[in-house]
Amino acid sequence: xxxxxxxSGPLSVPEGAIASLNCTYSDRGSQSFFWYRQYSGKSPELxxxxxxxxxxxxxxxxxxxxxxxQYVSLLIRDSQPSDSATYLCAVESGGYNxxxxxxxxxxxxxx
Amino acid sequence: xxxxxxxxxxxxxxxxxxxxxxxxxxxGHNAMYWYKQSAKKPLxxxxxxxxxxxxxxxxxxxxxxxxxxxxxxxxxxxxxLQPEDSALYLCASSQDRGGYTFGSGTRLTVV
Numbered sequence: 626x627x628x629x630x631x632x633s634g635p636l637s638v639p640e641g642a643i644a645s646l647n648c649t650y651s652d653r654g655s656q657s658f659f660w661y662r663q664y665s666g667k668s669p670e671l672x673x674x675x676x677x678x679x680x681x682x683x684x685x686x687x688x689x690x691x692x693x694x695q696y697v698s699l700l701i702r703d704s705q706p707s708d709s710a711t712y713l714c715a716v717e718s719g720g721y722n723x724x725x726x727x728x729x730x731x732x733x734x735x736x
Numbered sequence: 737x738x739x740x741x742x743x744x745x746x747x748x749x750x751x752x753x754x755x756x757x758x759x760x761x762x763x764g765h766n767a768m769y770w771y772k773q774s775a776k777k778p779l780x781x782x783x784x785x786x787x788x789x790x791x792x793x794x795x796x797x798x799x800x801x802x803x804x805x806x807x808x809x810x811x812x813x814x815x816x817l818q819p820e821d822s823a824l825y826l827c828a829s830s831q832d833r834g835g836y837t838f839g840s841g842t843r844l845t846v847v
Contacts, residue, residue, distance in 0.1 A: 668838040
């Protein structure tokens with residue numbers, strides 16, 4: 626069974642700090658990686674995707690991928706209380722565009 | 737209507753009832769999915785449809801029966817469910833490798 630592992634948290638950071646969320650995956654053949662944000666009681670919302678090794682930046686978000694280490698991370702700069710949510714890592718595995726999700730990391734940004 | 741629409745938002749059903757969940761996507765995507773989300777557990781893939789053909793049944797019990805009449809509509813027919821089937825059921829759609837767009841989900845309670 627292919628797996629995606631995340632620390633469940635909560636990860637608590639002060640407002641304005643950098644939040645670092647990490648994810649490891651077991652399928653070496655995975656090519657596509659996604660980060661979703663899920664607010665309590667809501668459905669997941671796609672915030673970033675990355676296909677190549679290295680960094681990809683979009684506004685305050687940076688996704689980092691290291692396929693050799695089977696590791697994906699998400700950095701959130703200048704964290705805001707509105708960033709408080711559960712962040713889900715998803716990896717394409719076992720089929721075309723079939724996503725396996727981690728259990729998520731809960732992020733709490735406090736003023 | 738835009739995005740992915742799911743109905744109903746909430747459903748309470750007895751173990752002997754038969755009900756259906758409906759999903760409609762207005763994005764022109766070619767793939768649709770059913771996921772189950774239980775508390776403290778990762779999203780579990782249930783079914784995958786590509787161009788309205790089922791390409792994945794992730795060992796789901798037969799009391800869950802999917803139907804995809806066309807590439808824009810997806811149903812999940814439910815019968816003789818168990819209390820442990822209570823969860824948030826999420827529909828998603830995708831095009832190629834661009835990640836999923838999720839609907840708002842149906843919160844199902846089996847009594």
